[in-house]
Amino acid sequence: MAYQLYRNTTLGNSLQESLDELIQTQQITPQLALQVLLQFDKAINTALANRVRNRVNFRGSLNTYRFCDNVWTFVLNDVEFREVTDLVKVDKVKIVACDGKNSGSNAGE
């Protein structure tokens, strides 16, 4: 089973909203909506692994860290993200990271 953590993204949230609307109007059942989400998990995991090919560097200060159920959560401040010549500065960012070694076999948020 692919990681469910990508459901909390623009793409994932908009899918969930759309599914909710169809459930409200009783065009689909919640069970079917769940199937769609599971398919979404597979699709986005595959897409990120195969169709994205860029590398980013970043530097900042670590505010908090947490490791629980094999999931790391970090909050960083004053972060600079650098990709080739592009620079993005962020005052605060939260990172939620699942174990990449076991990707594909765990489900996590």
Next chain:
Amino acid sequence: KNQNLNTWHLAKLYLSIIDDVIESMRELFLDEGIEDRVLDDLRHLWESKMMQSRAMEDFRKNNNNSSNFVLQLPASYAQPEQEIPGKKRVSFTDETVATFSLPAGLTYPVQIPAGVTLQTASGQLYKVNVPVVVTQAPTGQQPLPCPGPKAPQPQPVQVRVNTASAHAVAPSILSNPTTVALASQTKTNPVPVQEPPPPPPPQDPLNSGDDVIEQDIPDLFDTDNVIVCQYDKIHRSKNRWKFHLKDGVMTYGGRDYVFSKAVGEAEW
């Protein structure tokens, strides 16, 4: 420039994921006895929300499919040159046209109230002193006849829109522009466009009447900057941390970024 390229790639990636998911659900929907239309509705809803989200703002701006409408000043509108304080002079001639982009995803007709200033991509400001209604017309439809050199009519003037290139006629008078501009041109002002709820047209397979009109710009103060990703390795030495991350999606200020690898350092 680079941001546009990034957004383009991102849009392609997102649309490919949407396509993947929708198409792989067809058989299951069929097995469940659900009409194809419902799956198409899901796609439509999903794509619309994505295209209207701030993440796709740059994509929308540069997407040729966004609706343009052209305000063509009437030929008989022979006014002396108008001057806006602080702006360059604009003179009205037969060729004076102004192209405005409306954000994609709007449902027509769109009503633009009087007193709104419209801004073209080149920065030209036009203040529209009459209410303008933008409707969609089949391609190739002739522009409306010019209302003549009279004073502007009190009623809204129909401005017809073709999706790709539109020609329309509406009187517009330059005066002191206010700072309001249309949604996709500015990040700081509220959208002045008011959309009267249209009655759903009969036999609309996409149920456009069910569409939610995005009248408000998505939250401009998104501070929920989150990266969801996977870690290859997390390393710490005293208070120096090193992160080796992969397959990440980041939302920052409403904009989206993706990476296949991210390497970072931070001090705690």
